[in-house]
Amino acid sequence: MILPAFGFISEIIPTFARKPIFGYKMIAFSSMAIALLGFMVWAHHMFTSGMAxxxxxxxxxxxxxxxxxxxxxxxxxxxxxWGGKIIYNPAMLFAMGFLVVFTFGGITGxxxxxxxxxxxxxxxxxxxxxxxxxxxxxxxxxxxAAVYYWWPKITGRMMDNKIGVWHFWLTFLSFNVTFLPMHWxxxxxxxxxxxxxRPEFQFWNDVASVASFVLAASTLLLLYNMANSLIRGKKAPPNPWNARTLEWQISSPPPYYNFRTIPAVLKNPYDFGEPLPYIGLDPSDKDDHHPPPGHTPEPAHA
Ligand code: HEM
Ligand code: HEM
Ligand SMILES: [Cu+2]
Known part of the structure; x- marks a missing residue:
């Protein structure tokens, strides 16, 4: 259940830190190691079951x-x-929130x-x-994080940034107030x-219960944001985040056939800060679905 999330985070953090991902090979290798080791740990759920x-x-x-x-x-x-030019939009906030709370959960593991x-x-x-x-x-x-990141690509509409930031902070804070007291x-x-x-547990149970309603309610902000975006959201440009991976080099949403001609990939996907352009399209391809490569050097703030 966690491996797909690891993939999202590896895509989103370099884009909004405007930096190449650190240790690409080790990140890829460690996913394989986790997938393999994951098959060999199940009995940690049975330590108290009377096993030898x-x-x-x-x-x-x-x-x-x-x-x-x-x-x-x-x-x-x-x-x-570290040292990145960080853009704090909802996708990035959820990715950074992930780093904080997931690390905490890994440590209690x-x-x-x-x-x-x-x-x-x-x-x-x-x-x-x-x-x-x-x-x-x-x-x-x-x-x-992934919903905020790929929403414009999937639907062709932008979500509201402010509501997204509110959604993140409400979720992040009420999440911690709900689940942190459970540790002690x-x-x-x-x-x-x-x-x-027992009566001495009453106080923190009350705190967690109240926060849990805020946590559940904070999701309504996301649902509202999605509905609002579909009905009257701004049209999404092909590459609102100035990301370098291929899906952003085509219109939002992508046309049925994706790339009409196979694009030539000239650089690595996370090499932010390298000179553009980084994909070459066949010049005879007059399909105006494609944004001109390397057209948008400034990072988007929305
Ligand atoms: C460093 C990583 C992790 C370690 C070392 C770890 C370790 C453990 C251990 C030892 C238990 C058993 C506790 C007990 O019942 O006495 C446990 C329970 C559990 N872990 Fe993890 N865990 C880790 C990451 C994860 C991840 C990534 C997930 C899912 C996304 C996860 C989901 C669960 C769940 C659902 C239970 C409780 C199952 C139940 O009894 O209902 N853990 N973990
Ligand atoms: C507002 C959000 C949520 C609240 C307030 C909440 C609350 C709780 C509480 C209080 C328990 C323990 C029940 C007990 O042992 O007496 C529990 C169990 C559990 N929750 Fe959640 N939860 C929430 C969301 C989630 C989500 C999003 C997931 C998974 C992605 C999840 C996965 C689980 C699992 C696997 C258990 C263990 C079930 C079991 O004991 O058999 N919860 N939850
Ligand atoms: Cu486990």
Whole structure:
């Protein structure tokens, strides 16, 4: 569930930091390593189920090892941001929010991979806390970033930037107020999947409950933004973000046959700052769906 989000983030961060992605090969290699290692960690969900203790050890170590390729990606994305000319639009905000909350969820995952710690935390609210930091803060934040990024390409319409920024901040803040307290409720021993809890857990449950309604409601801003964009959104240019990958070198939405002639790719997709143009089109191709290559040197702020 997280691998597609990793792909979105690797596309979006270089575009809005206006920088080549840091460590392209290591990012690609670490995705393969995570995909492979992902098949070898399942028993970390069964540490308390009575499995043979000698079997716990390899699964504990394999689970800890998966944090290495994950860490390589996190550091590469952060290094891509470093010194970049960052454009804070909704797609980029969700991508950067992803970095913060997903990293947090990955770290609690490492806590849980340690068998002695898991014996204490399994079955408590620490698990829903981890779940939501990786699944909501990871997969869902990644999807949100991707929706804002590729929406103009898919629909041919722009979304409203201001509503998107509000959507991000409301989601990001209420997300943390909802799910952060679950960590300490869990450490104190509040069980998951039980509706009744001890009176000392009341306060943080109330806080989380109130924030959860704000979190759910913040999604209405996205739905409104989408509907509004479809009905009266500005027409999207071919390449509103000045991205360098191929899908942006064609009209929004792309014509049925995509490129009429096969474009010649002359440079790498993430080489921001390199002289344009970077794709060559057959000059005999008079299809006006294509933007002139290298036409827009200034980054878009919307
Ligand atoms: C560094 C990365 C990660 C590590 C080391 C890790 C480790 C763990 C461990 C050890 C557990 C079992 C806790 C228990 O039940 O006692 C757990 C639970 C869980 N993890 Fe992760 N995790 C990581 C990333 C992820 C990601 C990326 C996702 C999904 C996008 C995810 C989703 C879940 C879910 C849904 C559960 C709870 C399943 C359930 O009992 O309902 N984790 N994680
Ligand atoms: C407003 C948003 C959300 C709220 C308030 C919320 C709240 C909760 C709570 C309180 C639990 C624990 C229930 C219990 O153990 O008693 C839970 C479980 C869970 N949530 Fe969420 N959640 C939200 C969104 C999501 C999303 C977007 C995902 C996945 C992408 C997700 C995945 C899960 C999973 C896998 C469980 C474990 C279910 C189980 O115990 O069998 N949640 N959620
Ligand atoms: Cu797992």
């Amino acid at each position: 203790p000698w079997l716990q050890l390899p699964f504990m170590i394999l689970t800890m090892i998966i944090a290495v390729p994950t860490g390589i990606k996190i550091f590469s994305w952060t290094a891509t941001l 490492i806590f849980l991979s340690a068998v002695p710690v898991d014996l204490h935390l399994h079955g408590t609210y620490f698990i829903p806390a981890h779940i939501h930091y990786v699944l909501f803060g990871g997969s869902i934040f990644g999807i949100m 409720l869990g450490i104190l021993g509040m069980p998951r999947r039980v509706a009744q809890y």
